Amino acid sequence: MKIETAEQAAPGRTSEDRIRVTTNAVIVLDGVTSRRPPDRNGGWYATELADELARLINDTDPLTALLAQAITNLVAAHDLVPGDSPSATASIVRWTEDRIDALVLCDTPVVAFGQATHVLEDTRLKDRRPQPDILAWKNKPGGWWVAEADPVAAHQARTASWPRAEIRKVIALTDGVSCGVSEYGLFSWEDLEEMPLGEVLDRIREAERGDPEHTRWPRYKTHDDQAIARITT
Numbered sequence: 001m002k003i004e005t006a007e008q009a010a011p012g013r014t015s016e017d018r019i020r021v022t023t024n025a026v027i028v029l030d031g032v033t034s035r036r037p038p039d040r041n042g043g044w045y046a047t048e049l050a051d052e053l054a055r056l057i058n059d060t061d062p063l064t065a066l067l068a069q070a071i072t073n074l075v076a077a078h079d080l081v082p083g084d085s086p087s088a089t090a091s092i093v094r095w096t097e098d099r100i101d102a103l104v105l106c107d108t109p110v111v112a113f114g115q116a117t118h119v120l121e122d123t124r125l126k127d128r129r130p131q132p133d134i135l136a137w138k139n140k141p142g143g144w145w146v147a148e149a150d151p152v153a154a155h156q157a158r159t160a161s162w163p164r165a166e167i168r169k170v171i172a173l174t175d176g177v178s179c180g181v182s183e184y185g186l187f188s189w190e191d192l193e194e195m196p197l198g199e200v201l202d203r204i205r206e207a208e209r210g211d212p213e214h215t216r217w218p219r220y221k222t223h224d225d226q227a228i229a230r231i232t233t
Helices: 042-056 063-078 124-128 151-156 175-182 197-209
Strands: 002-008 017-021 025-031 088-095 099-105 110-114 117-120 158-163 167-173 226-232
Touching (some): 025 042
Antiparallel strands (some): 088 099, 110 167
């Protein structure tokens, strides 16, 4: 496997996105921005969860079970309380000789390229955004799910598996990069199979600088942290 990565913090801040690469997996997380102190914010949580997932990853356990165990371990180690803890979105890509498995929880999609393009995404947060009191629906049935302090969320993740021989490349990316496809329309998913990753990040930044008032692309903040990993089989 050839693995490429690219990351860039939003201007003026420290990135809360995290990428971990192991011998058989790539993990991409996006710490959820909050007003918590830095020692317990989304970036801290994403770091802890990424490291725990990298430690636990194996060839056989379902990815949902591995994510649930990682969340459980963090709760025990740091006394995290559901509903009052930092959180992170998550994507995992794992490979064996025969299969490629993927997991997505919240808005950190995975895209696999073969004879067709396979987009694994979790749109439940996006689907809820037009509605008031969105936080009331976090990690609730009928709402949206994110890695936090309840391992039940892990079992709500979207998953997929493909024969390895049928897949050329896989990308996992945070919403600071996927917005270039899903919201800004700067690229297609197929473009991201081949484009230099640094160029992808820079073109998104350039587009956002051209829309400082968020009129062309309504959004909560001008720039987001960016992280992308590309795996060539």
